[in-house]
Structures are given as C-alpha cells and as structure tokens.
Amino acid sequence: MSLAAAAVTRRFERRGTSHTALENVSLEVLPNTRTALVGESGSGKTTLLRLLLALDRVDSGAVTLDGTAVVPVKAKAMRWFRKRVQYIPQDPATSLDPRRSVLDLVATPLRLLGAEGDHVALATKALAAVGMDDRYLARRPAELSGGQNQRVAIARAVACEPEYLLADEPVSGLDLDLREQVLDVLDELCDRTSTALLIVSHDLSVVARSCREVFVLCDGRIVETGSVASVLTDPQHRHTRDLLDAVPRLPHQRTIDSQEIA
Template sequence: MEPLTADGISFGYTRPGFRKGRPAGTLHNVSLQISPGTSTALVGSSGSGKSTLVRILLALAKPDAGTVTLGARAVRPGPVKSLRWYRKAVQYIPQNPAGSLDPRMTVAQLLKEPLRQLRAPGNHGQLAVRALERVEMSAALMERRPGELSGGQNQRVATARALVLQPAYLLADEPVSGLDLPLRDNVLLLLDRLVRDEGLGLLLVTHCLATAARMCGTTAVLSRGRIVEHAPTDQVLSSPASPAAVALVEASAGTQLPYAVPAAAL
C-alpha cells in the first residue's frame, strides 16, 4: 500500500479574523506522511491544530492550501460515492466512543453499518464477527448495546468498527485519554499488534509524549498550527529542539503507563 501524505496543508489563515491572532485549529504549511506498518505520533497541546489536521486527512474539511494524497491519488471532500475508495482505506478511531456509537444499535448493527453504507462486498455478518475477533472480543457480545458494555469494551467496538472495512490506515484521536491505566494498556497493546502483525499504518493523535514513546517510532510536534519538530520519538524525548517539545516533555515527566514497546522495535 502506498503512503498517506499531507503536503503543505494550510487552513484558516485566509479567513476573517486571522490578523487578530491565530485561532485554535488553524494550520500553516503542515506536511506529514504515514506509511504502512508504521506508527507516527502527532502531539501538541489543546488548540494546536491536531483535530483540524485529522479532519482534513479524513476528507471532512477542505484545506485552504496544500494536498492530501493516498499514493498518487488526490483526496478531497466530496460526495459519498466519490470517497468510497478512500473510506475503505482510511478509517478513524474516536476519542469518545460513547459519542460515536449509536446507543440504540447493537454491536452487530454498529459493525455492519459502514459495510452497508460503503457497499462493501462479502458476507457482512461474517466480516463483523471477524472484526470483533481482531479486537479480541467475543461474538457473544453482538446483540448488546453500548450502554451494556464497559468503557474499554466500547473503545474496542469503535476500533472494530474502523477495522471492519479492512483499511490500510487508522487515524486514532486520543484513543486512551478517557480510560484508566489497565484499559489504556489493553488498547495500546491492541493498536500496536495491528501495526506490527497486520501492517496497518497508524497516526496516533495525543497530547502526551509518554503515550507516543510507548507506541511510535516517529513523532511530529504541532504547535500553533505548525509542525515545529519531526524526528524519532526517542530523540524528541531526550533532546527536544523546540519550546513546544520541551513543554510536552516536561508535562509528560513522571507519567507512567504499564505497557512499553521494546526500544529495538522503534
């Protein structure tokens, strides 16, 4: 699979009110590439533009300048039909699964819905069971609804919903921020396995360098709409070269997670 690339992305800088300051969510000349079988962290404080960049990568917002490409094919917002190919290749794991999972739907319905919407071939029931198995959940939970599941289980259902289309890339937006440490550990292990064993490309969006250090070989630091540092994660941690990275390192000092990726694998 070819890389997913953002090249020279700017957003919000030509909009009314720009000269009064940089509102949260603006981007300026941001470039980033994600490759299959790799994990890249996008880190930054609140308002740095992380969520805006994710929306643009998902073709939910149009940049003022710059391009998003998957391989040689340009990606831009448009009708559902024109983006089916892209939605099958690039999927999203939300920060708050409770807000993305319809409480009226069963797990089976939640997993089959994107298959139906994107007219995916194959037996949708079997694909749903397979997606649930990939996140290490029992098919016995298929008839339950989100309100009957734990927070960790709902996060796994949201991940299975992203995986059911068999994408090449996952964009995970703070996927463990609302979980306690044991559940956080489980979700990180799951994401790491998907990258290492199945070759998915992962963009992990986080404000925490400690989380990035346990998952990602490369980290991009976003500050006030600009990428101010893009380097191996261990380098960002040991020798931060920008004030924004220094602040993130200091904020992450002492943060403990029970799971760590072996250094040789980074």
C-alpha cells in the same frame, strides 16, 4: 505510497476576522509505520486530522493518498478513500449509536462502503480480533464499559481492512490498565495486518509506548519531527520540552525512560 499532507494551510473566518489554524504543514504517513502527531489543545491537531480524513478542505496545499489529491465530495464518491483510510474517535460514546447492537455497529459501515463478503461474518471477525466474543454481539453501548466501547470503535475501523488507521487520543479518559489493553490491541492489529497507524495525542507517554516517528505541532506549525527515540530523549524545541514536562513521573525521573520508547 503514503497518506500525506503537503504544505497545507487552513483558515477560519470568525466574526469578521481570519484565524489560521494550520500554516504550511507537511506530514507523511508511510505504509506499515506507526507515527504520532502531538501537540497541546489548540495546536491544530484536530484540524489536521480532519484534513487527512477528507472531512474538510484545505485553503492551500494538498492532502494526497498515493500521490492522488483527495478532495471531500459526496459520500458515495468517497467510498474508495474510506475503505483505505479509517478513523478511531477519541470518545466512542459520542460516535456509537446507542440504539444499535455491537454487531450492527460494526456491520453497518461495511454495508455502506459496499465491502465484499458476508458483512456479519466480517464484523464478527473484527470484533473477535479486539477481544469481543459472541457474548457481546447483541449488547448496546450503554451495556459496555468505556474500554469495551473503545474496542468496538476499533473493530468498526478495522473491519474493512484499511491501509491507514487514524486514531484521535485513543486512550484518553481510560484508566491505566484499560489504556494498556487498548494499546496492546492496536499494536497486535497493526503487526498482524501491516496497517499504518497515526496516533494524534498530547500524551508523550502514549507516543513512547506505541510509535516510531513523531511530528510536534505548535500554533498550527510543525516545530519538530524525527524518530521517537531522538525527539523524546533530546528534544530541540521548547514546546516538545513542555509536553515532556507534562508527563507524570516519579520525582527522580527527569525524562521518559529509554525502555519506555517503542
């Protein structure tokens, strides 16, 4: 039982040359776990995320869900997968239709997935779970703050009660208070529903706050993996150390404090 990438390789042709975005990468997200995939911009995080979401095809290797290979096909044929694996985008402003109300934004995917039950009731319940009450249901994205739009994106992802939730830089661009609020929402939802969470990020402070296991990606390869506690307090690869050095801290702090680690 898992969502996994098994020795996947993905190449892209650009102007007659071949670029290898991922090479022989393996990653597994187990049920009821909180995992992080970290790396700098250009490391291959987005490519791997798209493969795990069945939005792109591998050149070799396989993406599997509970041992069954997942290959992108037409939308209707992917409903079984979309009900079980959902996505929280980095920038909800680019993924939320500005013409639709908050309630419609969350209810429409339920209809498209053929979810059982009253879609309006399910959408309202999901919005309430992220702190969006009846006052917000008729509003549109332009009438909401960045943090509120991110809550709508989370509600839309969890409304169908997926088993796996993949979040791409879920608090990027938010101020400190909003970051904590959004991460608290994700923590509470995962605790209550036993949903597995994969956070894709370059920010190790977010990983320390919310995850238990971490995979470090560099130049299309996994270079380090293990528990967050071991990897962040005793990094073995230079790339992991570089990511740690990029975390803002007070002058006397040399590493992420142990109490910061989830």
